[in-house]
Amino acid sequence: MVPKIQFEDKAHIFLFVSGLSVIFITIGIIETLLGESVEFFQEVAVSRGWFGFDIEFKGLVSQYGMASGVFLLCYASMVLVRKTPHLSTKIPQAMVLLSPKAVFALYFVAFTLFIYFDNVLLGISMFCLIFTWKFIADVSFDDDFVQQKIGLQKTLFALGIASFSLAITTNYSGALGEFFFQSQWTPTGSCADRRSLCDNMSFGINSLLFTTIQVAFGALLIAVPIGVGCAIFLSEYAQPRLVAVVKPTLEILAGIPSVVYGFFAFIYIGPIVVEFGEYAFTQGWIDEPPNILNPINGAIVVGIMILPLIASMSEDALRAVPNELREGSLALGATKIETTVFVMIQAALSGIIASIILALSRAVGETMAVTLAVGTVAVFTTNMFLPAQTMTAYIAQKVSGDLSYGDIGYLTIFAAGLYLFIITLSLNLLGNKILTNFREEY
Amino acid sequence: MKEIDKLPVRNRKGREFIEKVGSGGLALTSIIGLVFLLILVYQIAKPTIIDGEEGEIVAATEFLPISDYILKWDNPSVDEDGNLISEPIILQLAWDDENGSYEHEIEITVIPQRNVKENIQLNENGVDTNEVTVGKKTKFYIYSTLSTPVSVHQISGPTPAANETGYPQVNTFVIQSDVSTVFSNGISIEEAIAVMSWSFLMVMILVYVFPNEKIIQSISSTSKNHQIIRWLSLAPFLFFILNEITVIRFFIVLNCFIGLRMLANLSEGIFRLSNQMMPLNDKILLKHSIVNRDGLMLWARLFFLVSTFFIPLSVHIPFLTERYQDIFQPYSSGIRSAFYGTFWVMGIAMFMAIPISIGAAIYLEEYAKPTRLTKLIQALITNLAGVPSIVFGLFGLAIFVREGGFGLGFGPSIFAAGLTMGVMAMPIIVLAAQEALRSVPRSIRESAYGIGCTRWQVTKDHVLPSAMPGMMTGTILAMSRIVGEAAPLLVVGAFGAVLFDPEPFAALTDGNINFTVIPIQIYAWTAEPGHEWHAMAAAASIALIAVMISMNSIAIILREYYRRRLNS
Known part of the structure; x- marks a missing residue:
């Protein structure tokens, strides 16, 4: 149905x-990426089929199997406690009430597993174990509590099933399975003809994707505390004269081109990170000696890049909170820091979260700084001191070499570009939705 | 037990401690942000200052394949196993002086150890050594304090060989000295001092003509020492005792002398005024209190005018005026062709993007009814602004660069790059222009409709003029944002090493389509192995940031101009 438009x-x-040209451009981008990607998948599928997977029960002894065991254990114990609340009272109180030190230690273990990205499922399962434990403890003191937390129970079940299926299906094959589930990225294999497809090539995007996630989340780890802290300081604490200095500084930081940040990372941050890496290597914490190009380097520099975005957007959100809330809290006797943490941040939370999500999208799509800082080795390693490659860096590296239109290397950059486009577009949609729909109107 | 009794009792000390720690931590985080910026600026500036002063010469006359040549030059007399080759290397240095022409031979011995190097010093008396020992894989430098170029020929020793791909075999390589800026004591750069003295005089003239209150206040705190400054103004003449007189040195000394004399008279006048408890902000009073103001101004203006033609125009900065030379001449390479490339790419992008995106903004704000189509366009614009730049590059590669399929087949040319950048700039400009149109008050529109204007008349004659400053600012800010983008141009196919100025419409006229822009040049130079190239990349970064800041200030000036014109 075409809407009728009367031209004045x-x-x-x-x-x-x-x-309308905006629509044409969007359609052009999507059509380009989609068309070339479909051609890529078609070409791979001709030699390997579209999709397939093998079931192996050996994977149950791996970390996926262990994680699925923990998830299903949590689910089973939750169901048991919900069905028969009296059971929990029989457990001795010393076991139910974990000491704070033990809880802290468990959080530490889970966080360590989370940082070493290989064990992410195991890390999440550890968190879930702690939550379940807390749930059982709550139930044993308060029977009414049973009615809540059904959502967590369903999530646990889904996670358990998902990690179980991950554990038993270790080998996905076919064009789609290889691209989305394998993690070996060798688009130029040792074939007789480098330009065409052969069996030695492998197109598992996950090695690039995991490095991208490493860099993006590492950047958030740096930028969120500093950026949100900066925003709070500027809107709540700073004198107007200081704001007049810091605000332009942030704008200058936001205006510096990304290739200059890449130069900065290559020259200055890299050697510092390598010094830390050498120390870790002599202590035996990592297996191989560090390289000057590494994901930590990239994470630091991308963190600096997205800092101004988070700071300025969060500050806008905090300034949009009406003054009555602040004054009301202060009048009730709260100190300034209590007002900030319990009133202002709560009121501006949607804006802050939206800024973080948009910054994450920016970090995922960042190209030049990452290309110069992270390296060009398309292998995913948990040792973050070794060179790796992100999706954007792969595209940048591929196009700066010799590229002939229509061969398999040319098609891979469009497949990677489409994946990148989908990730960033969904993050942008989410961020803009939070910004418009979840804003609290005062 | 009431609810309120369950609340924990808070002690005052704890709360105060949390208050202090919390606000201190917040202050610390924003200080860390500032420190990041300071380190960045320092690091960008540092390598340029340190390395730019030395005249390091590692050069050849022809553009050669890089990797082979460096390998041979780095271990010229060591074979692959590290053993010495018997034949020694002999370099012949030749230069022409006022007193005649000189030739000098230097024998170079290469030993297997690394990081052993002796540098060669050249001055009017000749060369300081006849034999030089250099370690394996170590570059050594020839420092020249002569004003004339020195040519260096290799007359014996192993020569760089050709490889399988058939690059030319090189028998001699010439090291051109373009460095004449180092003093005989080797400390400072003459031209930098000249420019500094010139700008000092300019500042003093400006202070005399437009006495700024803040500057006067800051001078008044040290105005007791005007007698010392008066004596200090004679100090530049010591320069003539240490060095012989040239034109530039003459102007340096006299500029410094007159500038310091002006400063001394100014501070004397301020001192006298403040002793008599007179107000400093009265400009006429200040004018009359300066001794011999008109005479000083006359001489200052005269010397400023003449030295303007001698000093800034005589300073040769190869970085700005030269193109990329080759891999061996970092300090004589420049960003001229990259600058032209940036200029043309931005020009084409603006030419394409501005009419369409301002038209789209006017349509969305003034004409469109809130239909489903309008909402879709609005949502697409908001989300396109957040799409990674490299995706736009892929779009440009498939649509503009490639031939066949949907491609228009412009090749990796400036035209394709400009169109790609224009597409990238569109959503940003549309958002800025919409913001500007939205800020036009409703009363302007309604009063225009009230006297019977059509919609287009209202838009053209009333809404657009008052939205113009905002639109222009937004447009230029968007452009300054995409000046620094390298990723889409890398995908479209900009080269790092372009040896000529680009032709903007080569894609349509079958010319040479290769081009480069400043961000790509920074990327290529950063990826080079040598530290000299990193210094060049730092200098190019500063040039890029300077371009962006100047664009931003143009935006601000335009906005102010239009605002003033609208108000009057």
Whole structure:
């Protein structure tokens, strides 16, 4: 159904067409990426089929199997406690009430597993174990509590099933399975003809994707505390004269081109990170000596890049909170820091989270700084001191070499680009939705 | 037990401690942000200052394949196993002086150890050594304090061989000295001092003509020492005792002398005024209190005018005026062709993007009814602004660069790059222009409709003029944002090493389509192995940031101009 538009004058037609050009551009981008990606998948599928997977029960002894065991254990114990609440009272109180030190130690273990990305499922399962434990403890003191937390129970079940299926299906094959589930990225294998497809090539995007996630989340780890802290300081604490200095500074930081940040990382941050890496290597914490190009380097520099975005957007959100809330809290006797943490941040939370999500999208799509800082080795390693490659860096490296239109190397950059586009577009949609829909109106 | 009794009792000390720690931590985080910026600026500036002063010469006259040549030059007399080759290397240095022409031979011995190097010093008396020992894989430098170029020929020793791909075999390589800026004591750069003295005089003239209150206040705190400054103004003449007189040195000394004399008279006048408890902000009073103001101004203006033609125009900065030379001449390479490339790419991008995106903004704000189509366009614009730049590069590669399929087949040219950048700039400009149109008050539109204007008349004659400053600012800010983008141009196919100025419409006229831009040049130079190239990349970064800041200030000036014109 085409909406009927009555043109008032000649200018209206031109303006309407220029408005439509936005749609043309979007369709052009999607069509380009999709068309070349489909060609890529088709070409791979001709030699390997579209999709397939093998079931192996050996995977149950791996970390996936262990994680699925923990998830299902949590689920089973939750169900048991919900069905028969009296059971929990029979457990001795010393076991139910974990000491704070033990809880802290468990959090530490889970966080360590989380940082070493290989064991992410195990890390999440450890967190879930702690939550379940807390749930059982709550139930044993308060029977009414049983009615809640059904959502967590369903999530545990889904996670358990998902990690179980991950554990038993270790080998995905076919074009789609290889691209989305394998993690060996060798688009130029040792074939007789480098340009065409052969069996030695492998197109598992996960090695690039995991490095991208490493860099992006590492950047958030740096930028969120500093950026949100900076925003709170500027809107709540700082004198107007200081704001007049810091605000332009942030704008200058935001205006510096990404290739300059890449130069900065390559020259200055890299050697510092290598010094830490050498220390870790002599202590035996990592297996191989560090390289000057590594994901930590990239994470630091991308963190600096997205810092101004988070700071300025969060500050806008905090300034949008009406003054009555602040004054009301202060009048009730709260100190300034209590007002900030319990009132202002709560009120501006949607804006802050939106800024973090948009910054994450920016970090995922960042190209030049990452290309110069992270390296060009498309192998995913948990040792973050070794060179790796992100999705954007792969595209940048591939196009700066010799590239002939239509061969398999040319098609891979569009497949990686489409994946990148989908990730960033969904993050942007999410961030903009949070910004518009979840904003609290005062 | 009431609810309120369950609340924990808070002690005052704890709360105060948390208050202090919390606000201190917040202050610390913002200080860390500032420190990041300071380190960044320092690091960008540092390598340029340190290495730019030395005249390091590692150069050849022809553009050669890089990797082979460096290998041979780095271990010229060591074979692959590290054994010495018997034949020694002899370099012949030749230069022409006022007193005649000189030739000098230097024998170079290469030993297997690393990091052993002796540098060669050249001055009017000749070369300081006849034999030089250099370690394996170590570059050594020839420092020249002569004003004339020195040519260096290799007359014996192993020569760089050709490889299988058939690059030319090189028998001689010439090391051109373009460095004449180092003093005989080797400490400072003459031209930098000249420019500094010139700008000092300019500042003093500006202070005399437009006495700024803040500057006057800051001078008044040290105005007791005007007698010392008066004596200090004679100090530049010591320069003539240490060095012989040239034109530039003459102007340096006299500029410094007159500038310091002006400073001394100014501070004397301020001192006299403040002793008599007179107000400093009265400009006429200040004018009359300066001794011999008109005479000093006359001489200052005269010397400023003449030295403007001698000093800034005589300073040769190869970085700005030269193109990329080759891999061996970092300090004589420049960003001229990259700058032209940036200029043309931005020009084409603006030419394409501005009419369409301002038209789209006007349509969305003035004409469109809130239909489903309008909402879709609005959502697409908001989300396109957040799409990674490299995806736009892929779009440009498939649509503009490639031939066949949907491609228009412009090749990796400036035209394709400009169109790609224009597409990238569109959503940003549309958002900025919409913001500007939205800020036009409703009363302007309604009063125009009230006297019977059509919609297009209202837009053209009333809404657009008052939205113009905001639109222009937004447009230029968007452009300054995409000046620094390298990723889409890398995908479209910009080269790092372009040896000529680009032709903007080569894609349509079958010319040479290769081009480069400043960000790509920074990327290519950063990826080079040598530290000299990193210094060049730092200098190019500063040039890029300078371009962006100047664009931003143009935006601010335009906004102010239009605002003033609208208000009057």
